[in-house]
Amino acid sequence: MINSTPLYDGLKRYIDENNINFHMPGHKGGHGILNIKEKPDFKDNILLIDQTEVSGLDNLHLPEGIIKEAEELAARAFRSDYTYFLVNGTTCGVYSMILGVTNHGDKIIVPRNSHRSVVGALILGGLWPVYYEPEVDFEKGIAVSVSLEKIEEAIEKNPDAKAVLVTNPTFYGTCSDIEAIAELVHKNDMVFLVDEAHGAHLPFSKKLPLNAMDAGADAAVSSTHKTLSSFTQSSMLHVRKGRVDVEKIEFMLRLTQSTSPSYILMASLDLARFQMEEHGEELIDNLLYMVDDFREKVSQIPDIYCFGKEIIGQHNVVDFDPTKIVINFRNLGVTGTRIDEILRKEYKIQVELSDLYNILAMGTVADVQENYDVLYNALVDISKKHKGQKEIRRIPDIKWETPYQALNPREALYEPMEMIDFEKSDGKVSAEIIAPYPPGIPAIVPGEIISKSTIENINRMREAGIKINGPRDQKLEKIAVIK
Numbered sequence: 001m002i003n004s005t006p007l008y009d010g011l012k013r014y015i016d017e018n019n020i021n022f023h024m025p026g027h028k029g030g031h032g033i034l035n036i037k038e039k040p041d042f043k044d045n046i047l048l049i050d051q052t053e054v055s056g057l058d059n060l061h062l063p064e065g066i067i068k069e070a071e072e073l074a075a076r077a078f079r080s081d082y083t084y085f086l087v088n089g090t091t092c093g094v095y096s097m098i099l100g101v102t103n104h105g106d107k108i109i110v111p112r113n114s115h116r117s118v119v120g121a122l123i124l125g126g127l128w129p130v131y132y133e134p135e136v137d138f139e140k141g142i143a144v145s146v147s148l149e150k151i152e153e154a155i156e157k158n159p160d161a162k163a164v165l166v167t168n169p170t171f172y173g174t175c176s177d178i179e180a181i182a183e184l185v186h187k188n189d190m191v192f193l194v195d196e197a198h199g200a201h202l203p204f205s206k207k208l209p210l211n212a213m214d215a216g217a218d219a220a221v222s223s224t225h226k227t228l229s230s231f232t233q234s235s236m237l238h239v240r241k242g243r244v245d246v247e248k249i250e251f252m253l254r255l256t257q258s259t260s261p262s263y264i265l266m267a268s269l270d271l272a273r274f275q276m277e278e279h280g281e282e283l284i285d286n287l288l289y290m291v292d293d294f295r296e297k298v299s300q301i302p303d304i305y306c307f308g309k310e311i312i313g314q315h316n317v318v319d320f321d322p323t324k325i326v327i328n329f330r331n332l333g334v335t336g337t338r339i340d341e342i343l344r345k346e347y348k349i350q351v352e353l354s355d356l357y358n359i360l361a362m363g364t365v366a367d368v369q370e371n372y373d374v375l376y377n378a379l380v381d382i383s384k385k386h387k388g389q390k391e392i393r394r395i396p397d398i399k400w401e402t403p404y405q406a407l408n409p410r411e412a413l414y415e416p417m418e419m420i421d422f423e424k425s426d427g428k429v430s431a432e433i434i435a436p437y438p439p440g441i442p443a444i445v446p447g448e449i450i451s452k453s454t455i456e457n458i459n460r461m462r463e464a465g466i467k468i469n470g471p472r473d474q475k476l477e478k479i480a481v482i483k
């Protein structure tokens, strides 16, 4: 219908449901950013500050005035040498830091389960990825950290790689030893990059895990919109001078960011930084009190488990971010995905994500105690109502062989492809990504040669009822390969 506004109406319907919100953006319906006591007028000015680069308002691509000042304050707060405001999501920061430290055709060491923005950067830069496998906690059904030994092995085998990238913390809050990794990477004359999308809050409390800049990273992206109070799509890139070409990174930012950057987003970054500098420690103390208390109570509910710091020391996890509330239903025998649906439909609670065993509720500085109480009561109820169900499957612990890369991701993208029978794809070059989820680590990515053992292992995962993400043909009877 011409006169309908389906997107706007859909959003309004969601707001009207009045759900309790444990998902991004971190400001949780504005609560986090509209309650900064020194800036009470922000709410009234949101539309009025939607401006452009007129005199006095500076220019994101050549900052000399108020944007420069705000970025310098952010650099101080996040303890970098340079901080750049991002308006095209953390994604454009990932692109810029990777493209800014590599040349076309270079090698870069990255996690096998990198976020798709990393894969995007590989494609844009025509880079050759050297993948390392993250550790997997099969009990919890999640990929966790990376060991120093795995990074060491990748560096030893690829001394010509330009950089090493680590995702830290993970979505599930587990942390690797990024300080030791930074030292190792630098000893080998490489650049250390951190995808800190899930850790923008870390620099603001000593009670939280070490942040990338303090650990010695040369560049890190942090999604202020995920874990702090800035608006969706706003984010920050932090850079340490010395090992990187700062001007090249700035060039890449001009390439990957809009020429009409939103002042609303940029102002929200300025406010989020201000809020954390002024009140961060107190806000985080309050949040930690709520999540710690919640975690303790939830773990006493029969068959439900919310892991915490006890994961430290297992699977090379060196620290844990308690604001990531991962609740495991494996013993209850109901999938996390089903619990996600039940929480929304029956209790008006929306969580950030769910998978086979878990749901992930995101805690942020915008939270209030009542919301944790409602979630706790819902879980008590669910544990009673759904006791003894046997929906759940086990994730097979498979040793995957590393496939041979015939083409890099960019080359694979531009080659003609065809669909063939999956069972007969042995020896062909894949044109698509196949990732059993959980644990979400790709079995095959574009450009890699499909082997018999990969086909067999994917079939084992399918037989175990594990979801296979990625293929065009959802049933995976056919697979796209390079012609």
Ligand SMILES: Cc1ncc(COP(=O)(O)O)c(C=O)c1O
Pocket: 088, 089, 090, 091, 092, 094, 115, 117, 167, 171, 195, 197, 198, 223, 233, 235
């Ligand atoms: C680990 C990681 N890196 C990068 C990104 C990209 O962030 P954005 O969605 O802000 O572009 C995400 C988004 O979820 C992510 O989880």
